[in-house]
Amino acid sequence: MSALPAAVAAPDSVEVLPPLAGRRRIAAVLRKDPAALAGLTVIALFLLVAIAGPWIAPYPAQGAGVVDPNTLTLPPSAAHPFGTDDLGRDLLSRVTIGARPTVLVPFAVVILAVSIGAPLGAVAGYLGGWADRIIMRLTDLFLAFPSLLLAMAIAAALGPSLTHAAIALVVSWWPWYTRLVRGVASSLRQRDFVEAARSIGVTNRTIIRRHILPNTITPILVQASVDLGIVVLAMGGLAFLGLGTQPPGADWGLMISEGRASVLSFWWISAVPGLAMLLLVMSFNLVGDALRDVFDPRQYR
Numbered sequence: 001m002s003a004l005p006a007a008v009a010a011p012d013s014v015e016v017l018p019p020l021a022g023r024r025r026i027a028a029v030l031r032k033d034p035a036a037l038a039g040l041t042v043i044a045l046f047l048l049v050a051i052a053g054p055w056i057a058p059y060p061a062q063g064a065g066v067v068d069p070n071t072l073t074l075p076p077s078a079a080h081p082f083g084t085d086d087l088g089r090d091l092l093s094r095v096t097i098g099a100r101p102t103v104l105v106p107f108a109v110v111i112l113a114v115s116i117g118a119p120l121g122a123v124a125g126y127l128g129g130w131a132d133r134i135i136m137r138l139t140d141l142f143l144a145f146p147s148l149l150l151a152m153a154i155a156a157a158l159g160p161s162l163t164h165a166a167i168a169l170v171v172s173w174w175p176w177y178t179r180l181v182r183g184v185a186s187s188l189r190q191r192d193f194v195e196a197a198r199s200i201g202v203t204n205r206t207i208i209r210r211h212i213l214p215n216t217i218t219p220i221l222v223q224a225s226v227d228l229g230i231v232v233l234a235m236g237g238l239a240f241l242g243l244g245t246q247p248p249g250a251d252w253g254l255m256i257s258e259g260r261a262s263v264l265s266f267w268w269i270s271a272v273p274g275l276a277m278l279l280l281v282m283s284f285n286l287v288g289d290a291l292r293d294v295f296d297p298r299q300y301r
Helices: 019-032 034-056 091-127 129-143 147-158 162-188 192-199 204-240 252-262 268-295
Strands: none
Touching: 034 091, 034 268, 091 129, 091 162, 091 204, 091 252, 091 268, 129 162, 147 162, 147 204, 162 204, 192 204, 204 252, 204 268, 252 268
């Protein structure tokens, strides 16, 4: 969690491409990489389940925490394909409904982190000087703490809840994008198209908004695709520790925590949400690796 992501550590390894060329490369890589295509398909299916979860769950009320004493710790069967937990709740329903916080919230966290970090990085990299020093010293202050530990401290201070866990992760994640975009912006400010815009009197604000930020989308996209899997794990970790979604809500990390005491006797209680999280994170990593291949200029020389 605290390790520097690859795209942040080496922003020069990412090529800025025109949109059409980028789409063509993505299509070419997906045709040659069935694993990445499978990962993208899995992500799309999980997103669909997250959005439609309350309507497609076999037992919607149990997904919200309603207890059924007649179905305690049943193994997987036709009536309950994933079994039931120690409170008699259907695991398929809870995994389906729990996909909403587990899948959708990480997207919101990454989008907010990019929305905060990217403009700051663009300002620091393009303007330089005192603006660069102030923004980067603030960024270094946050990066001095391991991301997950900082998120845990913030979530604990705000109080355990899904919203507070998401806020904590946004606060601990935006500096990575500031550093990434700052490196790209520093190289872009000497490009001919930026010099031309300056020479005709275009303001710095307009140059940053219309020329610098659009050309940082490629490295941001690569980094965000990898970060989504990490944020899923971080959200699950906070829920596992009691700092995220609270009982009786459905969340994959919380479900793993609820089943850990009986994992040897009733393995499916923790295994089912754990395998779902594993599949989702692995899919994000496969797509992230494919995008890195798409935008790595060394692959096309």
